[in-house]
Amino acid sequence: DTGVSQNPRHKITKRGQNVTFRCDPISEHNRLYWYRQTLGQGPEFLTYFQNEAQLEKSRLLSDRFSAERPKGSFSTLEIQRTEQGDSAMYLCASSFEDGELFFGEGSRLTVL
């Protein structure tokens, strides 16, 4: 299977804990994106990488959020000191240049 893979699929954590999500993009794709989606809303852009360079971060992304893409392959999204407002579906997508996005199944975060 050469689709976008995300894990874990579900994460339940207590407020104040740190969580990390991993995304493995389609291998031929040079761009990797993180989006956040809450109920009834469209995906909201968080950040994106072209190869290993993080080219843009949303202003919505507080200092508690950090993303990496070492070696331009897989990516991790870490949320430190989680808050209840962080509860959402975190979506990873990849593309080749400006092409269409291929999404993973998402990682659902619940902060208690």
Add this chain to the structure above:
Amino acid sequence: AQKVTQAQTEISVVEKEDVTLDCVYETRDTTYYLFWYKQPPSGELVFLIRRNSFDEQNEISGRYSWNFQKSTSSFNFTITASQVVDSAVYFCALSEHNAGKSTFGDGTTLTVKP
């Protein structure tokens, strides 16, 4: 700044009816891309179509068709002879050339009843 508006929050139709999902966008760029994605109940967003700003030719793919009109900044999506399997949330999205990110609308939930 780019913006996508999908004014229809929910649409319900009976199987075999035709249905049109509206999308209006805002951008200052002259080169941009428009997309439609489908999110079925299973949750994973699936790409349907991509158009660039220089190609206003309408497109038909089976029961799906898209009407792109730059004059009204609209990119509407029509499903002909809808089926129950078309039930999903449909998102319109805009990406400016070399901007990287896509901006999504809030989606239209389509329910097709048997």
